[in-house]
Amino acid sequence: MNMKINNILLLCFFLLLLWTSCEDSGDKYYLLGLEESDLIVTTDKVVLTQDNSSDIVLSLAWTKGTLSVSNNKVSAPDVYDTSLEISSTKEFSSLVEVRGESLSIAFTGKELNAIAKELGVIPDVATPIYFRLKGSIGNNIPAVYSVIKEVSLVSYEIDMSRGLILDKEMNDTGLFLFSENEDGIYRGFMGATAWANFYMQEGNGTTWGNDGVDGDAFLLSSEDDPEKRWNLWFPSVGGSYYVTVDTQKKLWSALNLPEINIAGDLSAQMEFDRSSNSWSYSFTADEAKEITVSLSGVGKLFDYSTGDQDENLAISTPFGFQKEDNELIFAEEPSNFTLAIPEVGEWTLILDLSNPLELTCSLVAGTIEPEVVNSxxxxxxxxxxxxxxxxxxxxxxxxxxxxxxxxxxxxxxxxxxxxxxxxxxxxxxxxxxxxxxxxxxxxxxxxxxxxxxxxxxxxxxxxxxxxxxxxxxxLTEKVYVSGLNDSWDFNTTLEKTQNDGIYSGVISITKPSEYGFQIHIDDSWNNYFGGVEGKLYYTGDNLKEDQTLDLGEYILTVDFISESYEITAITK
The missing domain is CATH 2.60.40.3620 (Immunoglobulin-like)
Incomplete structure (x- = not known):
């Protein structure tokens, strides 16, 4: 806004100067350059699909309008402003305005489809879309427009009921949260390790992460800037979570389900399998019959008010599962429902939370052994x-x-x-x-x-x-220590020793760090080791010895091959 005001003031001053000069000399000067700019479109037909949603499907380029004065001895200020207008009508009665930072702009299928939805274009129907360039030098001076370009566009239905879960590299994981009313509030169950990272992407292409400007956990941002939008992360507790992402309030929360208890004809505690996002309990049936059970527990709610560090600050939240019209729903308290055991033998009760559209609780014959993953x-x-x-x-x-x-x-x-x-x-x-x-x-x-x-x-x-x-x-001749004294940089280094894979150096602890520190093998921020009690873990929890050691200088030695570290005080 200040830039626009400055431009207008500059233009007014320039025009006043011209008028004064003209009065003195008797000559007339004219401000030129408000003529139409050329607009070039790469194609006149675009068919959008989910498959080309990430591809560049349409590009536009134009020439820059410049101001000049009829007397070539006088120069004009550069206050000419351009924007691209897009509409579904030739009259541009309703439009979307887009500003390009250069003399061209390119749209991915996802971006163009979102614009089509905003314009009210009917999906899967070829519809003419109109583009024109708008040029102006101020609010009080009529704008000029380029020749209108028409593009036949076939858009696709944007499903705003699903929030796709992306990994920390923004790759699709195949998981999603569900927005029943397509109102930007998404819910569903996720299995997560402590501090697991993810993003969520809406059907219109908006990708949500954590607010990088504020930096506090559970605040959302959709800024397309890695400095302003970080990945989302789960709290310090791994396990089963009920996740709510509210894009309206720009907040999200994670309800940890530490246990689910079975009551009724069965009395037991279920086991969680993160890989399948399901809970199970195996038992032996001594007769064929119907059983009545209920499923409930007390969760730990992490949100903006609690932070992500201390599970003791999490809000105790009772929960249960209910059956309504043969549909299993997540609720504040449980209800009883019946299951049929058709014959004597080994059975497993499975609560499958992997599909937010269809939660299921069923009996499966046999005993399910958890899949063994090699360490x-x-x-x-x-x-x-x-x-x-x-x-x-x-x-x-x-x-x-x-x-x-x-x-x-x-x-x-x-x-x-x-x-x-x-x-x-x-x-x-x-x-x-x-x-x-x-x-x-x-x-x-x-x-x-x-x-x-x-x-x-x-x-x-x-x-x-x-x-x-x-x-x-x-590995190079040095590695980096980041986070000591709350300094997240690469200024503290450990040098390579004579033994391969072992690095050592002096670290100075001037205050206990809030989050601990990490050992980075390069300066990409991606390849780091955490650790506890002398054991290194790749992408593990931060080392926190500096929070209990006395202030002073120490020798830190890390052995990446044996995955160990040692901190020794320097005696003087």
Whole structure:
């Protein structure tokens, strides 16, 4: 607003100056440049689908109108302003105005579809959409417009009932929350580890994360700027959550369900399986019959008022499940419902929360054993020139069970490449190369070709057996300590020692940090280790020894290969 006022004042001053000069000289000067700008459109037909929603589907470019004076000895100020107007009528009776920062603008399918919805365009019907460029130099001076360009547009239905859950890299996870009234309030159940990250994307393409300007947990932002919009994160407690994302109030909350109790003809506590987002209880039936049960518990509500750090501050919230018109719903208290056991034997009661459109509670024959996820994988061949053959010594540790992701630092000196093996001394279950090179690629279970190894050295390796990807990063001469004394930067470093994978240096504790600190192997903010009681964990909880140690200087030594660290006081 201040810029626009300044432009108008500058123009008025310039016109006054011209008028005064003209009066003195008797000459007439004319302000030129308000003629139409050329507008170019890349196509006159666009068909939008979910498949091309992320692609550039339409681009427009134009020439810049400039002000000049009829006397070339006098220059005019640059206060010419342009914007693009879009309408579903030639008269532009209703329109959407878009400002481009340069002399062109490009629309993705998602962006153009959102504009079509705002204009009231009927989905799946070819509809003429009109574009024109508006040029102006002030509110009190009539604007000029370019020639109108017409584009035939077929839009698609925007489903505002689903909020898609994206991972921290903004990839679709296949999960979603549900907005029953399509009013921007989304709800559903999620299984999460402590501090798990995610974003939520609405059907119109708006992506919600945490407010990065304020920085407090549970505040929402849709700013398309990584400095202003961070990822959302769960609190310090992992497990089953009932999540509410309210885009109207720009707040979200997470109700942790620490346990679900069965009452009635069965009396037990159910077990939660995060990978399937379900609860279960197995039992033996001694006769065929109908049973009456209820499901309830007391949750811990985390929201903006409680913060994300201390579960003791979470709000105690009773909950239950009710049956209404044969539909299972989440409520403040439980109701009884019946289930039929058709025959004697082993049965499992399963509460499936994975689909927010259809919660189910059912009996399944047999006992369901939880899927075992290996805590480590092994890399035979990665170090065969160091240890004399393919052995199960170098390994990676599990850090994300949902994605089956493993990471760690290993010494590399390989003759023929390596494989990723699921169990120690088990040569039958492994992943090798599908495609890629020494630094990144795709995996294939049971493949014949070894994964190519990089040159001799110390490397950080990250693999996902769910997305079937691997990446390799060479360690440098130093690593970084960030968060000490509440300074989140890369100014404190640890230097590489004579022993591969071990770094050491002096750290100074001048005050207890609020959140603890991390060890970063590079300055990308993505590759860091947390730790507790001398054990390092990739992307784990922050180290917090500085909150209890005396102020002063210490030697911090980290051994990435053994996944350990040590803090020693400097005696003077």
């Amino acid at each position: 480590e994988v092994y890399l035979p061949g990665i170090d065969d020139l160091l240890i004399g053959g393919w052995k199960f010594e170098s390994k990676l540790s599990l850090f994300n069970e949902d994605d089956l992701s493993y990471a760690g630092v290993v010494n590399v000196d390989s003759e023929f490449g390596y494989g990723i093996y699921l169990e120690k001394d088990n040569w039958d279950d492994f992943y090798k190369l599908d495609s890629g090179d020494q630094l990144d690629g795709k995996l294939l279970k049971g493949a014949e070709d070894n994964i190519p190894a990089p040159a001799k050295g110390t490397y950080f390796i990250n693999v996902s057996l769910k997305s079937l990807k691997y990446s390799v990063l060479a």
